Amino acid sequence: MSQDLSPALAVRSESMALDSIRKDQLEDSAHLEDISVATSDMQAPEAPINWPTWKRNAQILMVAIHSMVCVFMAAGLIPGYEAMAEEYKISVPQASYLTSVQILILGIAPFFWIPITMRYGRYHIFIFSVLGTMVCNIGGVFCKTFGTQMATRAIAAWLISPPLGIGSGVVTELCYPEERARKLGWWTLLITLGIPGGAFINGFVVQHLGISWIFWIFAIINGAQLIAYLLVGDETLYVKDVYAAQEPRNGWSRLVPYRLDPRPFELQSFITPLFLGRYPRILIPGIAYGVEFAYANIAIIVETPLIFGEKFHFNAQQVGYQFVSIIIGSVIGEQVSGPMSDWFLRVLQRRKGHTIPADRLWLSYIGYGTVFTGLLVWGFQLEKATTWNVTPCIGMAIAAFGNQVLTTILISFAVDSHKEHSASIGVFINLCRQIYGFCGPFYFPDMYATLGLSGAAGVMCGIIAVVSLAPVLLIQLIDTKRQPRQY
Numbered sequence: 001m002s003q004d005l006s007p008a009l010a011v012r013s014e015s016m017a018l019d020s021i022r023k024d025q026l027e028d029s030a031h032l033e034d035i036s037v038a039t040s041d042m043q044a045p046e047a048p049i050n051w052p053t054w055k056r057n058a059q060i061l062m063v064a065i066h067s068m069v070c071v072f073m074a075a076g077l078i079p080g081y082e083a084m085a086e087e088y089k090i091s092v093p094q095a096s097y098l099t100s101v102q103i104l105i106l107g108i109a110p111f112f113w114i115p116i117t118m119r120y121g122r123y124h125i126f127i128f129s130v131l132g133t134m135v136c137n138i139g140g141v142f143c144k145t146f147g148t149q150m151a152t153r154a155i156a157a158w159l160i161s162p163p164l165g166i167g168s169g170v171v172t173e174l175c176y177p178e179e180r181a182r183k184l185g186w187w188t189l190l191i192t193l194g195i196p197g198g199a200f201i202n203g204f205v206v207q208h209l210g211i212s213w214i215f216w217i218f219a220i221i222n223g224a225q226l227i228a229y230l231l232v233g234d235e236t237l238y239v240k241d242v243y244a245a246q247e248p249r250n251g252w253s254r255l256v257p258y259r260l261d262p263r264p265f266e267l268q269s270f271i272t273p274l275f276l277g278r279y280p281r282i283l284i285p286g287i288a289y290g291v292e293f294a295y296a297n298i299a300i301i302v303e304t305p306l307i308f309g310e311k312f313h314f315n316a317q318q319v320g321y322q323f324v325s326i327i328i329g330s331v332i333g334e335q336v337s338g339p340m341s342d343w344f345l346r347v348l349q350r351r352k353g354h355t356i357p358a359d360r361l362w363l364s365y366i367g368y369g370t371v372f373t374g375l376l377v378w379g380f381q382l383e384k385a386t387t388w389n390v391t392p393c394i395g396m397a398i399a400a401f402g403n404q405v406l407t408t409i410l411i412s413f414a415v416d417s418h419k420e421h422s423a424s425i426g427v428f429i430n431l432c433r434q435i436y437g438f439c440g441p442f443y444f445p446d447m448y449a450t451l452g453l454s455g456a457a458g459v460m461c462g463i464i465a466v467v468s469l470a471p472v473l474l475i476q477l478i479d480t481k482r483q484p485r486q487y
Helices: 002-018 053-075 078-086 098-108 110-120 125-140 144-160 163-176 177-209 214-234 241-244 251-255 272-278 282-299 304-312 316-323 325-353 357-384 391-417 419-480
Strands: none
Touching: 002 078, 002 304, 002 325, 053 098, 053 125, 053 144, 053 163, 053 177, 053 214, 078 098, 078 110, 078 144, 078 304, 078 316, 098 144, 098 177, 110 163, 110 251, 110 272, 110 316, 110 419, 125 144, 125 177, 163 177, 163 214, 163 419, 177 214, 177 282, 177 316, 177 325, 177 391, 251 316, 272 282, 272 419, 282 357, 282 391, 282 419, 304 316, 304 419, 325 391, 357 419, 391 419
16 A cells, blocks of 8 residues: 555655746856746736735845844854853953854754745744844843853854744745845845854953843843734745645634654755755855855954954954944945846847856856955054054955855856756755855964964965855856757
8 A cells, every 4th residue: 555655655755846846046157057847827817926915025134134043143252252251251363252162153054944934834943043032142142151151152152043044935935036136135135244244243242241231232132023923923945735725824823733744754855955065056056165265264254253353452343433444335235236147148248149057157256355465554554553543444455345256146056057946056055155154263362373474464365266166267267168948
């Protein structure tokens, strides 16, 4: 009997997987796998792609803010390193491990969450995520030892991490091709802003309220997220057969989780995103992004309190001011990368009659050029400064501009190349970013001390050029020589 049912279950699972593919994912692409599926089901008004614009934008903003909070919480501890070192009787480098462990967990945890969200949907997982994290942050207020605080930070990072992996999938499910880069830009920009934003805001908090209020701020943010999900959140994973079989859910009934995908959990489900490394157009953007992000963002932000504190004797609030430059640079960079990328593709479409994902990469060279310029200005100007001046911060802003351009362009290229893996691409690229970024704080101080800030900036530019820029240039040269496959 089980043998008779197996083919039926296989067909049903395949049908449900195909139903979850939206009509805008069937556009021509140079690397999209062959897909044969009728799109008439996606005309149903309940399908997320057909929701009102305000509702689709609300879901994208909530998942983007949720992703931002993940890194906001990790970076938000940076201004409190010295106070925590004194409170917990540890050294400042040891206090920085509270951030490092979160960076590592934020890279690994999405592998655990993505199979669960694929079977139970995103909405209920997001609610559980912010509720559980809020409890951990309240617990962090009352921690009296380094060990207990480390435990709350590790658990909170694990619980808050789901959108880092599936955010790109949610955005792709809710966007048409012509708006995808702009909406992915919302997501990537808020992730980028979460790091300097956490350090900037909590510089004031540590200086005027004390370190316990860092965790109260985190808990308040989680509470606001919970309210937003309850009021305007909805399930973005659409499976036609399951939706048709369910009774309408209103009020409190919609808060009860239910199974969307009947497939059983398997070990392979939790490591599937790792296999995306076999696709060059996912592997190369992932590594390229991880390397440039580590040096154009993490290397500057994590070490800023130590460098400015030692060189200029800044307190936590004064250190926080320096992060304004990164916020400004990132915001301006997103105005260039997202809207300009979509506009650039529309122009090429009119001129050539078609576009390929690699066309986006032309704009990445703006990002690389400004990253190199920003890092060198930051390193050379900060090394020779005897009193504070604004020039190192200008370098930080230029590097942040380039980093944001590259963030949006490289992720958009990977998603456009393999939209059938859009949700898992977020997990894979997040892993590349977090693992490489996790290693940085362990050697950044020694690199700065040995080479000086100017020498370290030069070395970082060289690594980005070899490991990030060169492979991106190579894959663009290969792709632009190919004719796009038509479906």
